[in-house]
Each structure stands twice: as structure tokens, then as C-alpha cells.
Amino acid sequence: GQNIDQPTEMTATEGAIVQINCTYQTSGFNGLFWYQQHAGEAPTFLSYNVLDGLEEKGRFSSFLSRSKGYSYLLLKELQMKDSASYLCAVRDPARSQGNLIFGKGTKLSVKP
Amino acid sequence: NAGVTQTPKFRILKIGQSMTLQCTQDMNHNYMYWYRQDPGMGLKLIYYSVGAGITDKGEVPNGYNVSRSTTEDFPLRLELAAPSQTSVYFCASSRGRGRSGNTIYFGEGSWLTVV
Numbered sequence A: 001g002q003n004i005d006q007p008t009e010m011t012a013t014e015g016a017i018v019q020i021n022c023t024y025q026t027s028g029f030n031g032l033f034w035y036q037q038h039a040g041e042a043p044t045f046l047s048y049n050v051l052d053g054l055e056e057k058g059r060f061s062s063f064l065s066r067s068k069g070y071s072y073l074l075l076k077e078l079q080m081k082d083s084a085s086y087l088c089a090v091r092d093p094a095r096s097q098g099n100l101i102f103g104k105g106t107k108l109s110v111k112p
Numbered sequence B: 001n002a003g004v005t006q007t008p009k010f011r012i013l014k015i016g017q018s019m020t021l022q023c024t025q026d027m028n029h030n031y032m033y034w035y036r037q038d039p040g041m042g043l044k045l046i047y048y049s050v051g052a053g054i055t056d057k058g059e060v061p062n063g064y065n066v067s068r069s070t071t072e073d074f075p076l077r078l079e080l081a082a083p084s085q086t087s088v089y090f091c092a093s094s095r096g097r098g099r100s101g102n103t104i105y106f107g108e109g110s111w112l113t114v115v
Helices: none
Strands: A003-005 A009-013 A018-025 A032-037 A044-049 A053-057 A060-065 A070-075 A084-091 A100-102 A106-111 B004-007 B010-013 B019-025 B031-037 B043-051 B054-057 B064-066 B076-078 B087-094 B110-114
Touching: A003 A084, A009 A018, A018 A032, A018 A084, A018 A106, A032 A060, A032 A070, A044 A053, A044 A060, A044 A070, A070 A084, B004 B087, B019 B031, B019 B087, B043 B064
Parallel strands: A009 A106, B010 B110
Antiparallel strands: A003 A018, A018 A070, A032 A044, A032 A084, A053 A060, A060 A070, A084 A100, A084 A106, B004 B019, B019 B076, B031 B043, B031 B087, B043 B054, B064 B076, B087 B110
């Protein structure tokens, strides 16, 4: 089966750097996604990793280690608007036609 | 840019009532999905479709039905609503092929309460 673990909540300070970890167990790996979800809103796409290494996109970076079943999302120069839930997701090997299996999300609170 | 549009945004249902959540996308995506999200839980797949005329069950299909008569529309029907169906529902779509095709785009959500 598939299992995704990420911390439930994190708190960080404006201007700082925060790393949100995600570990996964899946019968067939074919890509890992990070989504951002503000309270009361829909999830929005942040990043996609299918090969090992770091993918950088502005203030956000995402890292993947397939051998360790591990990913992290790195947020730099935190802003108040980064307060949101961050969802880690992997491709669903049972329904390979695009579906994702989501973790429960990490609620990040950015304090002044 | 409309993207994925779902209605209604909020609805209160009485136990035993039925209703349809509407979803349409204008991105010509082949793949469409319905998820539900409960507090503290991850998004759970209810039903999905890989093209017009083709639908299949997801992880939590009981109590729901879908149809896909066109590429654009993917309505979700709740029959005999139960309190356990109180949730936030998200319709989503993806192109489904290639690296960027795997990106799933979500509608704004529908908050449903069954009392």
C-alpha cells in the first residue's frame, strides 16, 4: 500500500528558512508533488520531483531521495502569506492515470 | 482563466436528500477527479475519469455516483445524503500525459453540510 508521513504543524518566523519533510512508502514510485493550500481555498501546485536532487523555483525548493523515500520542501525568506498547509503527494500506482495520493498536510504558521 | 469551476460553493442538505455537485473545466483535460477533504485528513479520491464515457471508483466511492458525458463536465451525485458526507469536495483535472501533464489543477471547493 501507500503511506505518506509529514509533520502536522510547524511554526517559523518571518524572514527565516523552514524545511518541511515528507517520507513516503509506495509500491511503485513515479513522481512526488508539493501543493500549497491556504485555509478555505483549493490546493495549488508548487513543485514536482521525479529524479533525485534539488529543484529550485524562486523562494521554494524541493528535494527528493528515491532510495530513502524522502522529500522536503524548503521555503526561504518566509513571508506572512506563506502561512498555509503544505501537502506532499505521490503518484498513485494503482490508478496510474494521473491520480495522486496525498499526505495529511503540514500546517505552517509564520509569525512576525 | 476559468480553469476548473465547481458549484455550489456552499450547501446544507438534510439527511436523505440528494444533490449534484457540478464541475466543468475549460483546459481540454482528459482526466478529471473528485476528492473529499475532511479536517486533519488528506484528500481522498472519490471517483475519477480518464475521458468522456469512462469513470472509475476511487478510494471512497460509497454513497456517490458520477458521469462523464463530455470532456468538460464531471458532475458528482450524492444519493441519500448522510452526516458522514459532510465534507469539502474538490473537483480537479489534469492533462495526464508527460511531466507537466501529471499536474492536477483543483476547483475552488464545495462545502457541504448534511444535517
